[in-house]
Amino acid sequence: MTLPVVPAAITSGTRLYYPNKMVRIILLAMEEVMGRNGLNAVLNLSRLHHLVNSFPPNNFDRHVSFDEIGALMQALDEMYGPRGGRGLALRAGRACFKYGIKEFGPVLGIADLAFRLLPLTMKLKVGADVFAETFNKFSDQSVVLGDEPDHFIWQNTRCPMCWGRKAEAPCCHLAVGVLQESLYWVSGGKNFEVQETACVACGDEICTFVIDKKPLD
Numbered sequence: 001m002t003l004p005v006v007p008a009a010i011t012s013g014t015r016l017y018y019p020n021k022m023v024r025i026i027l028l029a030m031e032e033v034m035g036r037n038g039l040n041a042v043l044n045l046s047r048l049h050h051l052v053n054s055f056p057p058n059n060f061d062r063h064v065s066f067d068e069i070g071a072l073m074q075a076l077d078e079m080y081g082p083r084g085g086r087g088l089a090l091r092a093g094r095a096c097f098k099y100g101i102k103e104f105g106p107v108l109g110i111a112d113l114a115f116r117l118l119p120l121t122m123k124l125k126v127g128a129d130v131f132a133e134t135f136n137k138f139s140d141q142s143v144v145l146g147d148e149p150d151h152f153i154w155q156n157t158r159c160p161m162c163w164g165r166k167a168e169a170p171c172c173h174l175a176v177g178v179l180q181e182s183l184y185w186v187s188g189g190k191n192f193e194v195q196e197t198a199c200v201a202c203g204d205e206i207c208t209f210v211i212d213k214k215p216l217d
């Protein structure tokens with residue numbers, strides 16, 4: 001197994017950020033899944049009152065902190081319980097990809113003919129690399145991608161989804177949903193098993209997602 005290159009330690013008090021565009025995508029996706037009222041209730045519970053009916057602008061400025069994103073995900077679990085929260089976060093994650101590909105597709109260059117003609121294994125590899133790079137380049141999230149014969153290992157060495165949270169079980173469900181939908185899209189409609197096997201909220205050092213290379217169907 002390839003050991004991840006862990007970036008320089010984040011000292012306590014360091015603020016990390018997502019770009020406005022990514023948070024806007026998350027909120028649009030949550031609104032689609034829960035409705036405007038449901039989303040507003042979650043925003044109020046997470047004390048993100050400033051985002052109620054006022055999404056961040058559609059630009060790359062890094063203005064929404066990981067603390068805020070972690071609080072948003074936490075509120076989802078508090079309001080709907082861990083099971084309900086997980087289901088909603090997975091669905092919102094899948095919806096995020098749909099909005100995300102519209103925004104980032106032209107930057108990623110994986111929608112062109114040359115990409116579509118690649119065999120499935122290459123498509124997955126190129127897609128995962130490009131996708132990881134997108135987070136590394138445009139946000140303070142840091143992704144290290146490992147490539148094993150049967151699976152990819154996606155590691156968030158800095159993960160906004162569980163930032164500041166404590167949980168019994170891995171809780172970065174929105175990230176799982178985004179990965180599932182990206183694999184579905186890249187493979188032209190196949191489903192893949194994605195499992196979060198370690199999570200900072202559970203006391204692990206890194207959030208780790210194992211992605212099977214063999215489709216379920």
Ligand SMILES: [Zn+2]
Binds near residue numbers: 159160162172199200
């Ligand atoms: Zn996490």
